[in-house]
Amino acid sequence: MVRYMLKRLASLCISLAVASLVIFTVIEIAPGDPASFMLGINAQPETLAALRTELGLDASKVERYLSWVGGLLTGDFGISYTYRTPVAGMIAARMWVSLPLAFYALLLSTLIAFPAGVFAAARRGKVGDMGVMGATQLGVAVPNFWFAMMLVLVFSINLRWFAAGGFVGWDKGFWAGVHALTLPAIALALPQAAILARVMRSSLLDVLGEDYMRTARAKGLTTRQTLWRHGLRNALIPVLTIIGLQFSFLLAGSIIIEQVFYLPGLGRLVFQAISARDLIVVESVVMLLVFSVIIVNFLVDLAYAAVDPRLRSRA
Amino acid sequence: MFHLRSLILGSCAAALMAGAVAAKSDITVAMQLEPPHLDPTSAAAGAIDSVLYSNVFEGLTRFMGDGSVVPGLAESWEISEDGLTYTFKLHSGVTFHDGTTMDAEDVKFSLDRINADDSVNAQKALFSAISEVNVVDPTTVEIKLSEPNGNLLFNLAWGDAVIVAPESIDNIKQLPIGTGAFKFTSWTQGDNIMIEKNPNYWGTPAALDMATFKFISDPTAAFASMMAEDVDVFVAFPAPENLPQFEADPRFQVLVGSTEGETILAMNNKQAPFDNVKVREAVAHAINRQAIIDGAMFGYGTPIGTHFAPHNPAYVDETALSAFDPEKAKALLAEAGFTDGFETTLDLPPPSYARRGGEIIAAQLADVGITAKINNVEWAQWLETVFKGKNFGLTIVSHTEPMDIGVYANPDYYFQYDNPDFQTLIAKLNKTTDPEMRTQMLGQAQKVIAEDYVNAYLFQLAAITVAKAGVKGLWSNAPTQAIDLTAVTWAD
Numbered sequence: 001m002v003r004y005m006l007k008r009l010a011s012l013c014i015s016l017a018v019a020s021l022v023i024f025t026v027i028e029i030a031p032g033d034p035a036s037f038m039l040g041i042n043a044q045p046e047t048l049a050a051l052r053t054e055l056g057l058d059a060s061k062v063e064r065y066l067s068w069v070g071g072l073l074t075g076d077f078g079i080s081y082t083y084r085t086p087v088a089g090m091i092a093a094r095m096w097v098s099l100p101l102a103f104y105a106l107l108l109s110t111l112i113a114f115p116a117g118v119f120a121a122a123r124r125g126k127v128g129d130m131g132v133m134g135a136t137q138l139g140v141a142v143p144n145f146w147f148a149m150m151l152v153l154v155f156s157i158n159l160r161w162f163a164a165g166g167f168v169g170w171d172k173g174f175w176a177g178v179h180a181l182t183l184p185a186i187a188l189a190l191p192q193a194a195i196l197a198r199v200m201r202s203s204l205l206d207v208l209g210e211d212y213m214r215t216a217r218a219k220g221l222t223t224r225q226t227l228w229r230h231g232l233r234n235a236l237i238p239v240l241t242i243i244g245l246q247f248s249f250l251l252a253g254s255i256i257i258e259q260v261f262y263l264p265g266l267g268r269l270v271f272q273a274i275s276a277r278d279l280i281v282v283e284s285v286v287m288l289l290v291f292s293v294i295i296v297n298f299l300v301d302l303a304y305a306a307v308d309p310r311l312r313s314r315a
Numbered sequence: 316m317f318h319l320r321s322l323i324l325g326s327c328a329a330a331l332m333a334g335a336v337a338a339k340s341d342i343t344v345a346m347q348l349e350p351p352h353l354d355p356t357s358a359a360a361g362a363i364d365s366v367l368y369s370n371v372f373e374g375l376t377r378f379m380g381d382g383s384v385v386p387g388l389a390e391s392w393e394i395s396e397d398g399l400t401y402t403f404k405l406h407s408g409v410t411f412h413d414g415t416t417m418d419a420e421d422v423k424f425s426l427d428r429i430n431a432d433d434s435v436n437a438q439k440a441l442f443s444a445i446s447e448v449n450v451v452d453p454t455t456v457e458i459k460l461s462e463p464n465g466n467l468l469f470n471l472a473w474g475d476a477v478i479v480a481p482e483s484i485d486n487i488k489q490l491p492i493g494t495g496a497f498k499f500t501s502w503t504q505g506d507n508i509m510i511e512k513n514p515n516y517w518g519t520p521a522a523l524d525m526a527t528f529k530f531i532s533d534p535t536a537a538f539a540s541m542m543a544e545d546v547d548v549f550v551a552f553p554a555p556e557n558l559p560q561f562e563a564d565p566r567f568q569v570l571v572g573s574t575e576g577e578t579i580l581a582m583n584n585k586q587a588p589f590d591n592v593k594v595r596e597a598v599a600h601a602i603n604r605q606a607i608i609d610g611a612m613f614g615y616g617t618p619i620g621t622h623f624a625p626h627n628p629a630y631v632d633e634t635a636l637s638a639f640d641p642e643k644a645k646a647l648l649a650e651a652g653f654t655d656g657f658e659t660t661l662d663l664p665p666p667s668y669a670r671r672g673g674e675i676i677a678a679q680l681a682d683v684g685i686t687a688k689i690n691n692v693e694w695a696q697w698l699e700t701v702f703k704g705k706n707f708g709l710t711i712v713s714h715t716e717p718m719d720i721g722v723y724a725n726p727d728y729y730f731q732y733d734n735p736d737f738q739t740l741i742a743k744l745n746k747t748t749d750p751e752m753r754t755q756m757l758g759q760a761q762k763v764i765a766e767d768y769v770n771a772y773l774f775q776l777a778a779i780t781v782a783k784a785g786v787k788g789l790w791s792n793a794p795t796q797a798i799d800l801t802a803v804t805w806a807d
Contacts, residue, residue: 030696031695031696031699031700032693032694032695032696032698032699033695033698033699033703034695036695036698036699036702036703037694037695037698038351038358038359038360038437039358039359039435039437040358040359040360040437041359041698041702041716042359042437042438042440042441042716043359043437043439044439044440046432047434047435047436047437047439050432050433050434050435051435053433054433054435082351082352083351083352083504084351084352084488084489085489085504090504093504093505094505097505149535149539152536152539152543153539156539156542156543156545157539157542157543160543163543163545164536164539164540164542164543164545165531165536165539165540165545166506166507166529166540166545167506169503169506259532259533259536260533260535260536261536262506262529262530262531262532262533262536262540263505263506264503264504264505264506265505268505269505272349272505274693275665275693275694275695276351276695277695278351
């Protein structure tokens with residue numbers, strides 16, 4: 001087990017190092033100078049040079065890469081070119097919107113998908129199953145930004161139950177924050193719920209066809225009892241994998257939803273930083289997202305090993 | 316009994332609501348872009364001025380909503396005979412929001428800072444004629460120029476020349492301290508900036524107690540935020556296609572005014588085939604301005620025939636010189652030796668005037684045989700390759716700087732127009748302070764560039780503001796990118 005973990009840990013470190021190099025190169029290669037973006041078209045050459053010096057942009061690319069990576073290792077993400085505040089603080093502030101939103105959406109998607117998936121599997125081939133499958137088909141097909149706009153149209157413009165966007169801040173109270181995140185969370189959650197419900201259903205159906213399920217029926221349990229006691233637990237493994245993947249997706253993939261609801265989250269920060277060529281912010285946020293995906297995968301690997309002893313011995 | 320109770324409840328509710336309406340003294344203003352930081356003197360971002368100009372920071376002179384320049388922190392001034400010395404008399408008793416006094420020392424500090432070697436002021440060039448700033452007494456400042464500059468009072472009204480204090484300069488990017496009728500309250504990055512009434516303001520106090528600026532970049536979200544009444548005002552409303560809906564709705568008003576943005580199809584004057592004036596003239600005649608205004612801007616915008624704002628008294632209408640005439644364009648191309656047309660590139664930055672307008676222009680050029688390959692670019696990339704690298708054939712851009720016809724005198728400017736006569740004319744204009752002479756010379760300058768077909772002049776960008784019906788005192792024009800709230804009130 002220890003050897004397995006060390007091996008995983010080493011590959012994690014290599015992934016991160018490669019990712020940092022790729023991110024830095026790709027972002028620095030794109031044309032566009034942050035200083036000329038800041039100062040616009042009337043800027044004098046000596047003014048641009050002064051700003052570049054102030055921002056530390058006159059150092060060589062290698063020096064800048066090393067100082068960036070060195071900073072990351074010590075938790076110092078550098079100073080934003082445009083905002084001129086520490087990047088770490090900016091990311092932390094945005095995390096207070098993006099993380100709760102991702103968790104909220106994940107919770108909603110799970111709460112919708114579980115009953116829907118179980119319901120459809122239990123009524124396989126019947127009208128209920130077809131209804132749920134049709135609805136999930138639609139959920140997968142509908143783009144979430146369009147769905148978000150429809151939500152705004154109905155619940156903000158017509159019914160006035162929610163604001164059309166923006167975030168009041170957690171200092172206005174827990175429920176005010178939850179209220180502000182509700183529409184975006186629903187918009188994010190539904191397509192994910194549709195995917196999850198389909199996985200839940202098919203995984204449950206696979207399990208229901210297993211020999212031990214027949215044995216359970218044979219020893220006298222009702223259909224419902226076999227489903228809940230033996231089926232569900234075994235069907236859960238692929239579902240949990242999908243949930244893990246979805247969390248990374250929800251954290252990184254909410255850029256469009258944050259635009260539609262003008263939420264001050266991580267996605268919007270990246271969006272603004274890209275157009276302003278605030279390279280250091282883009283690099284650090286992308287690195288953080290890569291880090292979170294790699295860490296989640298690492299944890300999933302460990303969880304597999306814990307669940308399935310065969311994986312441990314193979315390593 | 317039941318009736319009585321509902322009657323009482325109803326009147327209570329009415330009384331409460333009436334109280335709430337009468338007491339409305341705050342406003343929520345939305346705009347598309349968020350300021351990168353809060354120092355108007357060290358960035359070109361218009362969003363900084365939108366929030367802070369006139370509200371929080373003031374200069375010696377200031378723009379009014381109609382574009383005129385009036386006294387700001389300076390109550391009066393005298394100009395010497397030779398035009399080389401300006402003596403400004405400052406208002407007395409002006410304090411910054413941190414309680415320190417604003418006097419001649421602060422003015423000297425602010426202007427010296429623009430011209431310092433390590434200055435990062437985006438408009439440094441406007442103030443390069445200033446050779447010396449002297450403090451005569453606490454309310455008198457003398458500005459000495461190395462050569463006469465007829466634009467000085469105008470340039471001092473720019474947001475880049477607002478008066479800042481040495482005491483608060485270190486934190487200005489996060490904590491702006493000015494002299495205005497509003498003081499900065501808070502900034503939740505990514506979401507909003509709040510300002511509140513300055514009770515110690517030296518001039519006419521603001522009517523509002525509080526204002527919140529929100530940043531909504533997505534056009535659909537902009538529409539939804541207004542319709543849901545989450546915001547009271549949306550300045551530079553990004554979805555012109557939705558304006559008829561707002562105009563028809565009694566809850567809203569739509570203000571349409573003019574900006575300083577001359578939208579042009581710029582041509583690379585040093586690059587073949589655009590180094591041939593016949594080709595440039597052909598391009599100008601190939602373009603149907605009204606079709607672009609209707610198609611790309613939903614009808615909002617004023618056609619222009621030269622690089623000058625139509626609302627300016629010195630404007631000369633030169634649109635006839637480049638009237639839409641595809642046959643003439645083809646004839647001119649043939650004369651220039653391009654009977655079969657030619658191929659070029661068309662670089663389009665992100666704003667919709669460029670992206671939507673570009674599609675229409677490419678189609679119009681195709682009609683006369685010119686194939687323009689569209690190349691969509693981000694602003695940073697546009698600055699790098701087109702503006703700095705001068706590596707382009709055609710591009711569409713709106714020049715939003717006020718009174719910027721002078722850029723045509725710079726042969727290194729990205730469209731590379733090099734006409735010594737024009738350069739002499741602008742040099743003379745800069746030294747002229749007599750208003751009548753200036754108007755005449757400005758007219759001449761407009762004519763020269765129109766006749767040389769330097770660029771194809773499309774239209775003046777409209778300023779479109781959507782607001783709740785009760786909001787009064789907003790600027791409808793945008794002589795500079797400011798959202799001046801000092802005179803804004805709610806109608807009863």
